[in-house]
Amino acid sequence: MFSKRIFIIITLVLLAGVAIAFIILNNGNRSENNPATAPSNPTPTPTPVTLLTWVDEAGFSFQYPEGTTIDNHLEDNKNYANLTLTLPTKEVVSIVMSDNTYKDLDEWVGDNSSIDTMLEGSPAKKIVKDGLETIASIDNEVIVLITGKDTKDIVGSWTFIYPTTTVSKNTAPSGDSGENV
Known part of the structure; x- marks a missing residue:
């Protein structure tokens, strides 16, 4: 026991x-x-991309990554702007500004399916055709077309630049009626 x-x-x-x-x-x-508490493997910090700004005399500007080549098609006398951008990733984006011949954006879309979007505060439509997206916006009787595989950075930095009027510095004296006596 x-x-x-x-x-x-x-x-x-x-x-x-x-x-x-x-x-x-x-x-x-x-x-x-x-x-x-486990030790983590350091993740590489992505190198920030340097952006440059294109200002076009046709009345717009946008940002694009450094290393992009731009062909502004000086031979094109029909369009207000005709740019072909080859990005560092070798993707191509084209920008065309020309006289608008469409009643509205729905007529431009035609039989394609589209997504409503904006281009710097202006109504726009986006269609995808043959693997390329095209953003279209009509501004002051001018149609803007931006086409490429990935246009979001350019569209996101797009700015319309409107001409400003200048005030003449030469004014008539306040007592002068403009008539000779």
Whole structure:
């Protein structure tokens, strides 16, 4: 009977020891697998892209990444602007501004499906055809077409520039009616 009690006590002590060892080892593994305490591999910081600004005498500006080549088609006498941008990624974006011949943007869309969007506060439509998206906006009887695989950066930085009138510095004296006496 005495040996039976010793056997039970030894068994309980062993079980308690195994349980304590299991808890300690299991908690140690959790801290290693915990993302908050696990060492993280450094992620490379993307290099910021330097943006340049194109200001066109046709009345608009936009930003484009450094390293982009721009062909402004000087031979084109029909359009107000005709630009072909070759981005550093070798993707091509074209921008054409010409006289509007459409009643509205819905007529320009035709049978294509379109998404309503904006081009610097002006209503615009976007269609996707042959893997290229085209944004069209009509502004002051001029249609603007921006076409490419990814035009969001150019569209996002687009600004219409409207001519401003200058006030003449030469004014008639206040007492002069303009008549000779």
